[in-house]
Amino acid sequence: MSSANRTRALVTFAAASILVIAACSDQAPLAPRVDASVAAASAQSSLAKVGSGRRLIALRDGRPAAAVIARIKALGGTVTRSHEGAGLVVATGLTDAAAATLAQHADVSDVLHDRIVQWVRPKALKVGFVTSDASAIASAHRGRQPDDQSGAEFFAEFQWNMRQIRASNVWLLKDGHGKGTTVCDLDTGIDPTHIDLAGKVDLNISTSMVVTEPDILDHNGHGTFVSSQITTNGLGMASVAPEATLCQVKVLDQTGSGLLSDAIAGVIYAADAKADVINMSFGAYFTLADPDFRQITQDFQRAVNYAHKKGVTLIAAAGNGDSLGVGIDLATDQRSLFELPAQLDNVISVGATAPHAQQPGTFDNLASYSNYGYPGVDVFAPGGDFTDGSVIEDLIIGACSSYSDPGCADGQTYSIGAGTSFAAPLVTGEAAIIESDTPGHKADLDGCIFHSSDKLSRNVPNRIFGFGRIDVLGGIHCRRID
Secondary structure, eight states: OOHHHHHHHHHHHHHHHTTTHHHHTTSOOOOOOTTHHHHHHHHHHHHHHHHHTEEEEEEOTTOOSHHHHHHHHHTTOEEEEEEGGGTEEEEESOOHHHHHHHTTSTTEEEEEEOOEEEOSOOOOOOOOEEEOOHHHHHHHHTTOOTTOGGGSTTHHHHOHHHHHTTHHHHTTSSSOSOTTOEEEEEESOBOTTSTTTTTTBOTTTOEEOOTTSOSOBOSSSHHHHHHHHHOOOSSSSOOSOTTOEEEEEEOSOTTSEEEHHHHHHHHHHHHHTTOSEEEEOOOEEEETTSTTHHHHHHHHHHHHHHHHHTTOEEEEEOOOOSTTSOOOBHHHHTTTEEEETTTSTTOEEEEEEEOSTTOTTOTTEEOTTOOBOTTTOOEEEEOOOOOTTOOGGGSEEEEOOTTTOGGGTTSOEEEEEOSHHHHHHHHHHHHHHHHHHSTTOOTTHHHHHHHTSBOSSSSSSBTTTBTOBOOHHHHHHHHHHO
16 A cells, blocks of 8 residues: 555544544554453453452561561461562452551551552544555665664654654664663563564563463553554664663553552562663552552652662653643642652653644644643653644554454554653663663663753753653763763
8 A cells, every 4th residue: 555545544534533532642542342341341340359359568668578478477368479679568368457457567667458540541442554565564674774764664654753853863873772771661561473573572571460461462552552662673663772672561451450569560570670771651640639649659669769779760651631631730730649650759751742734843842632841741752643633644653463453463553643652662762772872871861861852942941841852862972971
């Protein structure tokens, strides 16, 4: 199919989506099967049942876990996870009375009932698919340098995001392509058989924290789409860090939901697996009025701090606004609400930019759905948008999981979407590139990302845009100067 015909085919979907794209942004827009709603409800119910029996126990700073584990067993509980380095233990089988007794132990800071969280909004609408063809794949490799992904079939037509952040400039350099780095994406899973992800995923360290979905396969679509922004084979689509190795840690199920304890465990696992960068393209808004708010944020912060002390760079999507898809000012809203995990300390929070109708001068527009405001959002990256007057090319292309939609069963199909979820992995890819360029010097990698960003205003950090929109080429130069 020619580029013109392919684009016209996508527009037939886009016209119907114009009023609801913000509501389903942050989710690869895939069409659910006829019985998907029933299956999703059943999956979420099963996961909620698992969570209802779990307790997350935080140890007092520096206290060993042994005495607490013994006490849990004495109270009739079973320890399912022990993260002593992060000061956290997960247990099942404790009654409310037993949990209250455990909370009085001298080595225990608090005991939190686990909960299921809708970390990624449910998929609702198909915007469209594009499929690679054999001749285009062959031509993508012909005569190009090994890591020059500008020949990818859909690069010229759809991947304004890679050009805007100057990732395409970095591909032409001798070094700095992410080689030797491991990036763990915490998400809904991945399709390791997709033509652009085959051979990119380290299956030995990839794992699932979700007991109801024990494999790493992506039955939602979100994780595959997100991961393909970080690294690909450059066949159908280009990526930021072509030589980086992917690790998938499934912490969300097919509905985009996940247990709080699984997300926390995913961060700790990735750190122990020696990840260089952790990507978290998920998030949820918690109200400070929630009686468990302090415990929830502190327990997640423990995991983040544990990873950060090991030298891991952590990156998270800043979130896609309110229930109507309108961006929220996190700088002012933090007085009553908190975006988790993006607003935790030692996490780079990423908002989204997008062009309007591909018009010059609009490519750094704030996406209509993106949260913003500093402090709250640190940097921005292209996430796509579709508002009145937009064209389909304003969106983001990503690999489609063959396990999430029958239309992607061929393993060489891509979907189109928008969201801060698709902006965050661009920053993750940049972090991998900077790390690979000068390995072992992680102390100010965050600073390189911040201070090399293109400033979108005179004052930096800016009240709206933080440190600006990332510049991958500038990030490498920052590290070399340091």
